Amino acid sequence: MKKKLIVPVVLSTALLAGSLPFSNVLAKQPEEITSIWLTNKWNEKVNVPIFVREKQLEKRNSSNASDALNFLEEKKSKVKIKNPKADLKVKKTDKDDLGMTHVRFNQTKNGIPVEGAEVLVHYNEKNEIVAVNGSLNAEVDELDLNTKPEVNSEEALAAAKSSVDAPTQLQYKPTTELVVYPFEGESSLAYKVNVNFHGEEPGNWFVFVDAHSGKVIDKYNAIMDADEIKTQTGTGRVYLGHIVYYISLKVKVLNQVPFFN
DSSP: OOOOOOOOOOOOHHHHHHTSOHHHHHHTOGGGSOEEEOOSOEETTTTEEOOEEESOOEEOSOOSHHHHHHHHHHTHHHHTOSOHHHHEEEEEEEEOTTSOEEEEEEEEETTEEEEEEEEEEEEOTTSEEEEEEEEOOHHHHHOOOOOSOSSOHHHHHHHHHHHTTOOSSOSSOOEEEEEEEEETTEEEEEEEEEEEEOSSSOEEEEEEEETTTOOEEEEEESOOOGGGEEEEEEEEEEEETTEEEEEEEEEEEETTOOSOO
């Protein structure tokens, strides 16, 4: 049975918007909006991060990956990142329908992405940074880890396919990526292999193969059975102009699906 990879959760943009004070949203007073910063503190009771709050937004000249990285370098003591320019790699930049820009970085170790460790910088439409959030792995940062693989990607793929009984012919081309994989108190250099296939027992497997020994460290199937789906209810807020609507939500939740893909 797959043991779930436990990583701190990253707040979505919707939750970020929902954290802004109600009066500030209506009054549209950017200078009074509370910004949210990355923190290494954690509320164990409800399993959410404890964020540091400030009263000032950070006005920038642009909203792109280069500026976001410069900002993290300037504020590295505040966001608890020792060397942002060396340890963070741009993953992607998105602009949403509200005009907000979201820059996503992977934490890396010697240039290798750390699985499940990301930092996001969020800009509003005025090029103001409104939040920095994410999840960093401080233990990996301090770890003396050999990041030169002794097993090649073809060998890792063969081990992954064998571990999940994949058919000879695959409908989709498998992928392999070298990552640092924290699991059960240890961090290993590993190939993250995605094997996807149809059939009587279809699978969309993610298999982590040790890049030194060639052994499978962990694996999970992203295709879940119907009996593993739960219905969860809750409430949320939707902002349309100056009006805040409170709505009820009902969503399907898949068990044992890791947060990071």
